[in-house]
Amino acid sequence: MRTVQIPYTMFSEDRRSSQGGLGGASEGAQRLNELCPPELECLLLDIQGLRVDLMTARGVGYAVRGVDLEVKPGEVLGVVGESGCGKSVMAKAIVRLHDAGRTRYSGRILFSGRDVFAMREKELEAFRGGETGMIFQDPQSALNPILPVGEQIAETLRVKRGFSWKQARQETCELLEAVEIFPAEARYAQYPFEMSGGMLQRVMIAMAVSCKPKLLIADEPTTALDVTIQAQILDLLRRLNRQLGMSILLITHNFGVVAEICDRVAVMYAGRVVECGGVVDVFDAPAHPYTQALLNCVPKSGGGKNVLRSIPGTLPDLYQKFDQCLFAERCPHAGDACGAGAPKREGRGEGHVVYCSL
Amino acid sequence: MEYFSYALRRLAAFIPTLLVVSAMIFFMLRLSGVDPISVMLGERQATTGVIEALRTQFHLNEPIAVQYLRWLLSALRGDFGVDYINRQNVGELILSRTPVTLGLVVLSNLMGTAAAVLFGVLAAIRRNTWVDQLISVFVLFLTAMPSFLTAILVLMASAKFFPFLSFTGAFDSFGEYAGRIFLPSVVLSFNMLALVTRIVRSGMIEQLKSHHITTARSKGLPGSVIIWKHAFRNASIPVLTIVSIFAGTTISGAVLVESVFSLPGLGGLLVNGIKDHNYPVVQAILLLLVVLFLLIGLLFDLIYARIDPRIRLFSNSARIETDLMKADLIKEGEYA
Numbered sequence: 001m002r003t004v005q006i007p008y009t010m011f012s013e014d015r016r017s018s019q020g021g022l023g024g025a026s027e028g029a030q031r032l033n034e035l036c037p038p039e040l041e042c043l044l045l046d047i048q049g050l051r052v053d054l055m056t057a058r059g060v061g062y063a064v065r066g067v068d069l070e071v072k073p074g075e076v077l078g079v080v081g082e083s084g085c086g087k088s089v090m091a092k093a094i095v096r097l098h099d100a101g102r103t104r105y106s107g108r109i110l111f112s113g114r115d116v117f118a119m120r121e122k123e124l125e126a127f128r129g130g131e132t133g134m135i136f137q138d139p140q141s142a143l144n145p146i147l148p149v150g151e152q153i154a155e156t157l158r159v160k161r162g163f164s165w166k167q168a169r170q171e172t173c174e175l176l177e178a179v180e181i182f183p184a185e186a187r188y189a190q191y192p193f194e195m196s197g198g199m200l201q202r203v204m205i206a207m208a209v210s211c212k213p214k215l216l217i218a219d220e221p222t223t224a225l226d227v228t229i230q231a232q233i234l235d236l237l238r239r240l241n242r243q244l245g246m247s248i249l250l251i252t253h254n255f256g257v258v259a260e261i262c263d264r265v266a267v268m269y270a271g272r273v274v275e276c277g278g279v280v281d282v283f284d285a286p287a288h289p290y291t292q293a294l295l296n297c298v299p300k301s302g303g304g305k306n307v308l309r310s311i312p313g314t315l316p317d318l319y320q321k322f323d324q325c326l327f328a329e330r331c332p333h334a335g336d337a338c339g340a341g342a343p344k345r346e347g348r349g350e351g352h353v354v355y356c357s358l
Numbered sequence: 359m360e361y362f363s364y365a366l367r368r369l370a371a372f373i374p375t376l377l378v379v380s381a382m383i384f385f386m387l388r389l390s391g392v393d394p395i396s397v398m399l400g401e402r403q404a405t406t407g408v409i410e411a412l413r414t415q416f417h418l419n420e421p422i423a424v425q426y427l428r429w430l431l432s433a434l435r436g437d438f439g440v441d442y443i444n445r446q447n448v449g450e451l452i453l454s455r456t457p458v459t460l461g462l463v464v465l466s467n468l469m470g471t472a473a474a475v476l477f478g479v480l481a482a483i484r485r486n487t488w489v490d491q492l493i494s495v496f497v498l499f500l501t502a503m504p505s506f507l508t509a510i511l512v513l514m515a516s517a518k519f520f521p522f523l524s525f526t527g528a529f530d531s532f533g534e535y536a537g538r539i540f541l542p543s544v545v546l547s548f549n550m551l552a553l554v555t556r557i558v559r560s561g562m563i564e565q566l567k568s569h570h571i572t573t574a575r576s577k578g579l580p581g582s583v584i585i586w587k588h589a590f591r592n593a594s595i596p597v598l599t600i601v602s603i604f605a606g607t608t609i610s611g612a613v614l615v616e617s618v619f620s621l622p623g624l625g626g627l628l629v630n631g632i633k634d635h636n637y638p639v640v641q642a643i644l645l646l647l648v649v650l651f652l653l654i655g656l657l658f659d660l661i662y663a664r665i666d667p668r669i670r671l672f673s674n675s676a677r678i679e680t681d682l683m684k685a686d687l688i689k690e691g692e693y694a
Contacts, residue, residue, distance in 0.1 A: 097575060129578030141569040144588055146666050155587075156577045191667045207577065 044214055044247050045071035045094065049107035052086070052093045056102075061318045063089040065271035065326075066107070071215065076241055076248040078258035078279070080294070081268035084315055087251045090268075091219045094249070095128045112214070130160050133208030137220040139200035143192040149200070150176070150188030153207045160211045175206040179236060198229035202236065209240055216240070219251045234261050255298050259283065264351070267291045270316050270326040274343075277352030287346075287354040289331045325357055333358055364663060368656050375652065376645075380433070383644045384426045392635040394418055397442045416442075429641070438642040441631075448638045451627065452646060458623035461539040462546055462612040463650070467605050470547030471554060475597070478558025479590060485563055493555065501552035505611055509545045509618040516541060526619045542615040549611055550604040557600050561593030568592075595666055602658035606651045 052064035064086045071077050079087045092098055094109055096116060109116040111131065119127060128134075136142040144152055153175060154168035163171060169188065176184035179202040192200055201221060208216055218237065222230040238261045241248050250262060258265050258279060265283075266276040267290065275288040286292045293311045313330035316322060325331070328338035335358060343355040394416065395409055413419045417428055432439065438448035477497060481490040500508075516525055529535045565571060566589050574588045613625030624643055631639035663669045 092572075095576060097572060125578045125580060127578065128576055132576075134573070134576035136569065136573065138569065142573045144570045144574070144592065146592055146668070147588075148667075155579070155583070159579055159583065160577075193668060204573075207573075 042073070043070050043110070044073045044112060045069070045249070046110040047090075047094070047107070048110070050090065050093060050109060051104075051106045052089050052098065053104040053106075054089070054098070054102060055104070059319050060104075062321060063271055063318065064093065065322070067268070067271070067273050069266055069273060069276070071247050071249055073214065074241070074245045074247055075263045076238070076250060076261055078250045078252060078262035078265040079268055080252055080255060080258055080265060082253060082294075082315070084318070085268045086271040087268050088219050091134075091217050091249065091251050094215075094217060095132050095134065096124060097128075097134075126160075129156055129213070130211050131213050132215045132217060133211070133213040134217045134219065135201065135204045135208050135221050138224045139197060139204045140192060140224075142204060143200060145192050148189045148191055149195065149203045150190075153203070153210055156207060156210050171210070172206075175210055176203070179203070179206045181206070197225050198232065201225060201229075201233055205233075205236060205240070209244065209246065212244060212246075214247060216246055216248045217251075218248060220253070221250070222252070222254075222257060230257070231260075237261060255283075255295065267294065270322075271318075272326065273355065274327065275352075275354045277348070277354075278350075281349060281352045285348070287348050287352070288327075288356050289333050289358075290327045293330075293332075325355075361660075361663065365656070365660055368659060372652050372656075376648070379648045380430055380645055381426065383641050383648075384429060385422070387637050387640060388422060390635065394442055394635070394637060397635045397637075400443070433642070433645065439638040441639050442636050443634060448642045451639065452624065452642055455622055455624045455627050456646075457535065458539060458616065458621045459609070459612050459625065460650075461535070462543055462615065462621075462623065463605070463608050465539060465543035466546035466608055466612070467550075467601065469543055470550045470604075471597075471601050473547065474551055474554035475558055475590070477551075478555045478597075479562055479585065481555065481559045482562030482566065483585065485559070490559075497552040497555045500548040501550075503548065505545055505549060506614055506618055508548055509542065509615050512541055512545050513619065526621065528622055538619070538621055542612075542619045542621065546608055546611050546615050549608065550601070554597060554600055554604070557597050558593065561596055562589055565589040565593045591665060595662065598658055598662055598665075602655060605654045605658070609647055609650060 047067055047069040050064055050067045050069075051062070054061040054063050067086075067090055069077070069079075069090075079090070081087050089098070093103075093105060094111075094116065096105070096119075098105075105117055111127070116124075116127070143149060150169065150172050153172045154163075154165065157163045157168040157171055158165065173184035173188060176182075176187055181187050181199060181202055187195075187199075195203070205221075216237070221237070222233050225233060234257060237248060237250070240246055241261075248261075250257070252258060262279050264277065265279050266273045267282070267288065268274065269290050275282060275286065275291045282291060283295065286295055290311075297309045297311065299308060311330055316326045316329070323342055324340065325334075325338045325343045328334040331338065337357040340357075343357045346354050346356065348354055395412055395418065398412060398416075399409075417425055420428070429439070436449060438452070440446065441448050441451065474497075477493045481493045484490050503511075513525065516523070523537070525538065525541050527538075529538050562585075566585075571584060571589055574584045579588075612623065613628065616623035616625035617629070624646070627639060628643045630636070631643065
């Protein structure tokens with residue numbers, strides 16, 4: 001890897017405050033300060049009892065079944081779970097990205113104290129991209145194939161921050177350099193098919209952070225990339241998190257990724273959070289049987305030629321409504337209490353909660 | 359620059375096509391076996407001396423291949439000869455009739471495409487609602503009607519509701535010209551409406567579901583930018599294919615509509631020319647139509663290359679390589 005001095009000046013504090021012309025964001029920041037003074041610890045994102053029902057041809061899919069999650073300013077929260085556990089659906093719901101006609105939301109999502117579900121269309125537009133940024137699993141398909149990558153970043157700057165094309169181009173080149181894409185000027189005019197996956201994910205990141213959002217939602221950002229590129233992308237995310245003070249909600253199914261950059265982790269199963277806490281707490285003392293089973297499946301180095309372990313059984317039916325613990329039928333410790341009512345919420349030390357009836 | 363050379367290369371490819379087509383036009387007309395002299399004389403009687411004189415004047419006594427070459431070479435200079443019946447200059451004759459046909463072809467394609475795009479995009483955005491269904495029934499109805507019937511109905515309706523306006527016959531000013539070709543263009547545009555609307559609709563639905571639209575929405579772009587810049591631009595590539603095919607068929611459609619509206623276009627000239635075995639007129643018009651067809655194809659290919667960089671860039675891979683080499687050199691020089 002090339003070692004380069006990266007011009008991070010663009011992210012410095014004075015510059016951020018001098019360019020406060022961003023309607024939604026500065027307004028949000030102001031309200032945040034009013035709602036909770038900086039000396040008190042407060043929440044950037046507060047998800048309360050979120051349910052997302054997707055209307056499909058097969059019927060109603062209960063993708064998210066009551067999730068409580070919090071993201072504090074400046075922290076990196078990892079959300080892990082197997083495929084189909086509703087983590088991506090939840091991530092998209094935060095900015096109401098689902099098709100409005102086929103999705104039923106309930107519960108509340110508060111962003112800096114503002115109710116996302118109560119936002120009007122215009123407010124939502126300013127909120128998306130302005131206060132939140134999103135990156136996705138497959139950067140190759142997430143970018144428009146027939147527009148130069150630079151233009152795709154620049155258009156965001158034009159729409160959200162009212163830049164001229166010239167200003168937007170200059171800012172875009174600085175952003176590209178900040179995510180280590182060189183030479184920025186030449187790369188600006190390139191099309192997605194002329195770039196590699198890792199490079200495109202950097203472009204996505206530059207695009208997502210172009211308006212300096214307070215929250216970056218990263219939906220499996222490294223899944224489609226090979227391992228060395230993965231490490232570089234995680235590195236970049238961590239650095240942006242530190243330098244911009246930007247919170248990150250990182251969706252992944254990889255515990256290694258969580259261990260690498262997350263402060264806290266939430267484990268999801270079948271549309272619910274089963275356990276949430278500091279990364280060290282959860283890894284050292286997993287309290288929920290599902291978390292224990294998952295961690296048990298992670299192959300360990302130096303363990304000889306062990307068989308890859310898995311959890312017996314499959315996910316419960318997405319199209320059925322459940323009240324009781326959904327993991328019970330796969331749980332080695334399941335007892336009579338598990339079938340009766342919703343799992344109990346239980347605190348295990350500071351900020352570590354587990355949803356289990358046992 | 360790369361764009362310009364692409365266009366030049368495409369133009370160069372026309373030469374062999376035109377050679378083959380011109381030969382086919384010339385020789386196949388002669389296969390009909392009607393002697394041009396009898397066309398020229400019509401009902402009149404003539405002495406062998408007169409007939410011989412005519413043969414020499416029109417070079418009909420030369421071998422057929424020589425006649426073809428003579429015609430081709432003078433056509434290249436813009437001289438299409440003199441017609442057999444009225445002895446008028448064919449080039450001038452055609453030039454006076456071209457505005458109507460060309461106007462019909464261009465205007466009907468523009469209007470048809472514009473309407474189809476609006477209907478298709480609207481149907482895609484409001485898919486599976488009554489709007490979508492209404493649009494699909496409406497455009498299907500328009501397309502299912504044969505164009506000569508729609509032409510007559512439109513003509514009757516406009517004569518009833520706007521009796522003070524005239525929509526048919528010759529014209530003197532540009533204003534009259536525009537008024538004359540408007541209605542027939544509308545009629546002609548119905549042909550393509552249903553199919554193009556359907557292509558736009560399905561392309562838009564597919565695009566709106568794609569990942570890059572999710573990204574565009576997550577960036578907080580306004581709905582109009584998402585629909586037109588990100589979804590429609592990408593969906594327009596298959597639309598162009600269909601429109602370019604239809605643009606060719608409107609040339610023949612125009613001939614039909616011209617006769618219903620009794621407009622002085624190429625259609626009438628061509629039909630009469632074929633009926634009378636007036637070879638110079640028929641040859642020249644057919645050649646013109648072929649050139650028009652090829653030019654329309656080229657125009658659409660250029661639009662393609664404009665919209666989709668992959669077509670433009672991969673048609674000239676040398677350019678990419680030099681650019682990447684340049685990029686590498688910059689990288690080494692500045693950042694190593």
